[in-house]
Every structure is written in structure tokens, then in C-alpha cells.
Amino acid sequence: MAGVNGCIKYSMFTFNFLFWLCGILILALSIWVRVGSDSQGILNSTDVGSSSHVAADILIAVGAIIMIMGFLGCCGAIKESRCMLLLFFIGLLLILLLQVAAGILGAVLKSESDRIINETLHDNTELLSTTGESAKQFQQAMAELQKEFKCCGLINGAADWGNNFQQHPKLCECLDMQRSCTTYNGTQVYKEPCISTIKDLLAKNFIIVIGVAFGLAVIEILGLVFSMVLYCQIGSK
Incomplete structure (x- = not known):
């Protein structure tokens, strides 16, 4: 019977090592978006702030899962384990399907999210002129934003x-x-x-998320092909 193609085997290992590194990158980037956004303090106490956390939290989870999947794929390739490769394939396929579903949902709800952001920013204008304790955090964040972006x-x-x-x-x-x-x-x-500046910051973070998701989808498809080819070759030994 035919043996395992060494090129496929080590290509699979290299791919999964890069996949593991991508998981680290996504995890770091999503944490930065989650806690380091310049507009975070502006939206922190609002419903939009809570909603904006969801996308970053999902990416944090995806980054952690990808790190695990990359490790699983590396071990499956080196040890020629069909079980590990099958688990890798199924996990990767589920992640890809979830990304597609999240992308479709995001596109459908984009206009609604834009409307909510506009309404929230208009409502929060009142916080700038009040003197209550609850408004101080918002006012401090606005003062820093104004100083940095000259608005x-x-x-x-x-x-x-x-x-x-x-x-x-x-x-x-x-x-x-x-x-x-x-x-x-x-x-x-x-x-x-500053309303246009805040919208630009949110749009920039959204583009980063979309770019990462698109690049990740391409890598995932390659991973599915490599893992299935190697799985079939190991089965034919």
C-alpha cells in the first residue's frame, strides 16, 4: 500500500505551526481591540459598549481555540494519528462555519448597529454637561479623546x-x-x-476584524484540504 507523502506530512506540520502562530496573533489583536480601543471609554457605560465587547470576546475565544487546533494538527501530522487529524478537521470546519454565520449576521445587522451608535452618542451628549458622579468617567474619556484627536x-x-x-x-x-x-x-x-472621530475609530476596528477573519478563512480552507489528504494517506498505509 502507498505510504504517507513526506511533503504533505511536513507541509501539514508547517501549516499548523503557522496556524498556531495565527491563533496567538488573533488572541493578542482581539485583546488589544477589547481593552485598548481609543473609543472604549466613550462607549464603556452604554449598551453599545457592551455589544461591541461581544465581537472582541468572540475573537478572543476563536484565537484560543485556533491555538489548540494548531497544536492538535501538528501532533496529528508528526505522529500520523488519524484520530487527531479527524478531530482537527471537524473542529476547523465548525470554526469556518461559525465565521461564515457571524459574517452574514454582521452584514445583516450593520445598518442597525450604525443607527444604535448614532442614537447612543446623541443621548450621551447630556453626560458632558452634567455634574453627577456617573458622568465623570465619560467626561474624562472624552477629555482624553479631544486632546488626542483635536476635536x-x-x-x-x-x-x-x-x-x-x-x-x-x-x-x-x-x-x-x-x-x-x-x-x-x-x-x-x-x-x-468628536462624533466623526469616534465613528472612524469604530470603523477602523471593524475593518481589522474583517481582515483577520478573511485571512483566517483562507488559512482554514487550506488546513481542511491538507488534513483530509493526510488522513486518507495514513488510512491507505
Whole structure:
């Protein structure tokens, strides 16, 4: 009977080693998106913040599973274990199907999520002008966002801060003559509100997630082909 093709065997091992590294990369990237997003503090106390955590949490789980699957595939290839290869194939197929389902669901719900984000940001404008303890975290996150991205307020510029602007007049102070500035209560402030910046940050993270998922799908399909070919070759020994 025919033996196992060495090229296929070691290609499978190399592939799964790279697959394992991809799992580490996805895990690290998803954790960064989960806790290191610049807009995280803005959405942290809202329903959108909770919803945005779900996608990152799913990617964290996927990254961890891929690391396990890569290890399983490496062992299956080196030891020529049909059981490990079959488990690898089934697990990889399930992950691929879940990714496809998540992609379809994300595309269907995209317009709805955009509407929810708009409504949430408009509602949260009131938090900038209040003095309660519950609003301080949001205001601090907004102050850091304004300083980093040279914008002011959420929707209506400096006016969103209400009376709080008098206590902190340097919140939106515009010192960069190359940027568009306007005068508010005798102070030069950034003219552009931060809503567009927040939307751009969310869109950037979404594109990162889509790019990772697409690249991962290609790798997974190759993994399915390699594992099944090797599985059949081991069975014909």
C-alpha cells in the first residue's frame, strides 16, 4: 500500500505551526481591540459598549481555540494519528462555519448597529454637561479623546459641555493654527465635534476584524484540504 507523502506530512506540520502562530496573533489583536480601543471609554457605560465587547470576546475565544487546533494538527501530522487529524478537521470546519454565520449576521445587522451608535452618542451628549458622579468617567474619556484627536464635544462642539466648560476652559483649547478653530465664550476651541472621530475609530476596528477573519478563512480552507489528504494517506498505509 502507498505510504504517507513526506511533503504533505511536513507541509501539514508547517501549516499548523503557522496556524498556531495565527491563533496567538488573533488572541493578542482581539485583546488589544477589547481593552485598548481609543473609543472604549466613550462607549464603556452604554449598551453599545457592551455589544461591541461581544465581537472582541468572540475573537478572543476563536484565537484560543485556533491555538489548540494548531497544536492538535501538528501532533496529528508528526505522529500520523488519524484520530487527531479527524478531530482537527471537524473542529476547523465548525470554526469556518461559525465565521461564515457571524459574517452574514454582521452584514445583516450593520445598518442597525450604525443607527444604535448614532442614537447612543446623541443621548450621551447630556453626560458632558452634567455634574453627577456617573458622568465623570465619560467626561474624562472624552477629555482624553479631544486632546488626542483635536476635536471638541460630541455633536455640537464646545456647547455640549454646558456649564462644565466654564470650569475647564482648556478642555478644547485650539492652539494649532493649521486646524479649524472657532471662538466659544472667548476661548479658541476646536471646531470639529468628536462624533466623526469616534465613528472612524469604530470603523477602523471593524475593518481589522474583517481582515483577520478573511485571512483566517483562507488559512482554514487550506488546513481542511491538507488534513483530509493526510488522513486518507495514513488510512491507505
